[in-house]
Amino acid sequence: MRSIAIFGLSGNPSHNGHVAGILAVSSSGIVDETIVVPCGGRPEPGKRGLVAANHRVAMTRIACNSLRRRPDAYGGVTVDASDAYNAEFTRTADLIEQMRRKYDAQDAHVVIGTDLLEARDEFHGLCEIEASWKDGMELFASASFLVLRREGGRGEDCVRLPVNALLIDDPIPEVSSTDIRELISRGQPVGHLVPPAVAEYIRDNGLYR
Numbered sequence: 001m002r003s004i005a006i007f008g009l010s011g012n013p014s015h016n017g018h019v020a021g022i023l024a025v026s027s028s029g030i031v032d033e034t035i036v037v038p039c040g041g042r043p044e045p046g047k048r049g050l051v052a053a054n055h056r057v058a059m060t061r062i063a064c065n066s067l068r069r070r071p072d073a074y075g076g077v078t079v080d081a082s083d084a085y086n087a088e089f090t091r092t093a094d095l096i097e098q099m100r101r102k103y104d105a106q107d108a109h110v111v112i113g114t115d116l117l118e119a120r121d122e123f124h125g126l127c128e129i130e131a132s133w134k135d136g137m138e139l140f141a142s143a144s145f146l147v148l149r150r151e152g153g154r155g156e157d158c159v160r161l162p163v164n165a166l167l168i169d170d171p172i173p174e175v176s177s178t179d180i181r182e183l184i185s186r187g188q189p190v191g192h193l194v195p196p197a198v199a200e201y202i203r204d205n206g207l208y209r
Contacts, residue, residue: 040086
């Protein structure tokens with residue numbers, strides 16, 4: 001029975017937190033393959049300003065290629081660029097069905113961080129998935145999730161685990177793509193936050209200046 005993990009990201013840019021998360025999933029033994037999906041456009045406020053899809057796909061591929069040299073990354077990792085060139089990203093409920101069919105998978109698990117599961121006052125005690133995702137309440141109750149523990153979170157007492165969730169214990173470093181872009185715009189180094197080859201790609205292509 002084939003099992004996949006769907007690891008969605010913006011790749012704007014891909015960074016060490018993404019690499020650590022992909023490694024944690026691919027080495028967990030839970031799934032046969034981790035499908036890394038750079039998202040399509042994000043038109044909502046606060047999510048605009050993605051660099052061109054070809055750059056985000058390239059940086060994601062470069063970041064994932066760094067795992068090929070890791071002896072502990074024994075699960076398959078595939079970068080699927082099918083959503084990246086869409087004007088608007090595919091919602092999770094639809095993406096699950098698309099990836100399940102495309103990769104002929106019996107089981108499809110969505111990879112998320114604990115930050116999406118924190119109960120928040122602005123959501124009246126619900127988490128972000130329940131409160132703001134398309135079909136969020138249904139997904140929370142029925143979809144299968146692989147949950148990455150984010151360093152610097154608010155604590156497990158604030159986390160609302162979905163009904164079908166597996167918690168991967170490897171702590172994932174908290175790295176912000178927004179902070180990386182801000183550092184680059186100020187001419188500051190980011191080699192400690194992204195894989196070296198990604199930093200080189202950003203520099204060679206003049207991104208985020």
